[in-house]
Amino acid sequence: MSSADQPYIDPSEIALEESATQRFKNPSDAFWSGVRDAAGAPAMVLFAGMVGFGAMGKTNGFDVWFTTFTSFFMFALPGQVVLFEMAITGSSVLAIALAVTLTSTRFITMTVTLFPQFHQRDRNRSLYASVHLLAMTAWAISMREFHAIEVKHRLSYFVGLGLLCWLISIPGTILGFYLAGMVPPAVTLGLVFINPLFFLLTFTEVKPWINRLAIFLGCIFGPIFFVIDHDTSLLTAGLVSGTIAYLIDRKFLRKKSGVVG
Amino acid sequence: MMDTINTMSNSLSGWGLWIALVGACLGTYFCRAIGVFLSQSINQDSEIFRWLAAVTYAMVAALTVRLIVMPLGLMATVPLWIRILICALSIGVMISKPTKRLVPALLIGTLLMVGYGIIH
Numbered sequence: 001m002s003s004a005d006q007p008y009i010d011p012s013e014i015a016l017e018e019s020a021t022q023r024f025k026n027p028s029d030a031f032w033s034g035v036r037d038a039a040g041a042p043a044m045v046l047f048a049g050m051v052g053f054g055a056m057g058k059t060n061g062f063d064v065w066f067t068t069f070t071s072f073f074m075f076a077l078p079g080q081v082v083l084f085e086m087a088i089t090g091s092s093v094l095a096i097a098l099a100v101t102l103t104s105t106r107f108i109t110m111t112v113t114l115f116p117q118f119h120q121r122d123r124n125r126s127l128y129a130s131v132h133l134l135a136m137t138a139w140a141i142s143m144r145e146f147h148a149i150e151v152k153h154r155l156s157y158f159v160g161l162g163l164l165c166w167l168i169s170i171p172g173t174i175l176g177f178y179l180a181g182m183v184p185p186a187v188t189l190g191l192v193f194i195n196p197l198f199f200l201l202t203f204t205e206v207k208p209w210i211n212r213l214a215i216f217l218g219c220i221f222g223p224i225f226f227v228i229d230h231d232t233s234l235l236t237a238g239l240v241s242g243t244i245a246y247l248i249d250r251k252f253l254r255k256k257s258g259v260v261g
Numbered sequence: 262m263m264d265t266i267n268t269m270s271n272s273l274s275g276w277g278l279w280i281a282l283v284g285a286c287l288g289t290y291f292c293r294a295i296g297v298f299l300s301q302s303i304n305q306d307s308e309i310f311r312w313l314a315a316v317t318y319a320m321v322a323a324l325t326v327r328l329i330v331m332p333l334g335l336m337a338t339v340p341l342w343i344r345i346l347i348c349a350l351s352i353g354v355m356i357s358k359p360t361k362r363l364v365p366a367l368l369i370g371t372l373l374m375v376g377y378g379i380i381h
Contacts, residue, residue: 041363041364044364045363045364045367048367048371059334059335060333060334062278066278066279066282069282070282070285073282073286073290074285074286074289075289076289078321078324079285079289081324081328082320082324083281083282083285085324085327085328085333086281087278087281088333089333093277093280093281093284094284096281096284096285097281097284097285097287097288098288099320100284100285100288100289101285101288101289101291101292102313102316102317102320103317103320103321104288104289104291104292104293105292105313105316105317106292106313106314106317107289107292107293107296108292108293108295108296108299108310108313109296109310109313109314110296111293111296111297111299111300112296112299112300112310114300115296115297115300116300116301123301127297128294128297131293131294131296131297132290132293134293184378184379185335185378186375186376186377186378186379187375187378188335188378189335189336189338189339189374189375189377189378190371190372190374190375190378191371192334192335192336193336193347193370193371193374194367194371195328196325196328196329196332197347197348197351197367197370197371198367199321199324199325199328200325200329200348200351200352201351201352201355201363201366201367201370202363203318203322203325204352204355204356206318210311210314210315211314211315211318213315214314214315214316214318214319214322215318215319215321215322216322217319217322218318218319218320218321218322218323218326219322219323219325219326221319221323222322222323222324222326222327223323223326223327223330223331225323226323226327226331233323234320234323234324234327235320237319237320237323238316238317238319238320238323239316239319240319241315241316241319241320241322241323242312242313242315242316242317242318242319242320243312243315243316245315245318245319246311246312246315246316249311249315
């Protein structure tokens, strides 16, 4: 377990690689290898996150359908937690949709780095369906493994990997929802704590200074903006902190060699 | 502890909630689809991606701090210093060997929180 354990939020932290060797006999071989590669520590972490999300839905009074639909159709934990957090604090529909969409912009970067590595033959409209399977886990494993997979088998491998990750997230969410209602409150407390802790731990992996700065400023502006106006606070805290970090990086950090990774 | 469940008195409910979910799903899929569209032509190092990555990190950081420092519902029954102490211990485990400690760090933090719940 190497880089698959490192849940990058910013895909630009990994460089593109090329080259391929004979590894799979046929597309089905590649597909099942993808399924096997997903079924390990990375999938366990994702599963735990989804269980935590289900428990969060239960303890905050959402119903099981709403909670499960969220995992099924969004399949993006940070966005899902933003949705719930903002819905609980009574944000407007527009502010919620905008904030969730902004947390999902990382998928643009992920797709742009991963999909050009597929075979030209596979790069057609069907990718608009397979892209739903793309999330942090499948992306990180694919970025690590693709250089050692023949170009023509990469899509099959990715679909196997992504499909397993997506499919386990549904039972994970439902399990968390019902566990939170049945187990003692102490265990529910642990389940609800999984996602905030997971996000916090991923921050220690962030390398570029621009993103470290953005995290630091977000930690400070988040509570301040929440006190001022909790409806739009995630949105404003993210935009203000991110933009300040970007400008500081552009004006000062980039000019110093050695500071930028 | 169980009476902290159902904290939705001031929250979005009914159709508004489902419309927000549809908006969130469409927004999320839109980002995935636009990525497929752009993957033909755009460079991942461009300025707009640097800015978007910074905004995303800042937003997830703001969310994380909110969930840990000013939580709603069940988590609010745990004293702030306990929450921060458990986070600090988990980060300690994580940075002791960054590439391989995510699972143990997550496990220890979660179990400590369960442990606190059992004691009280």
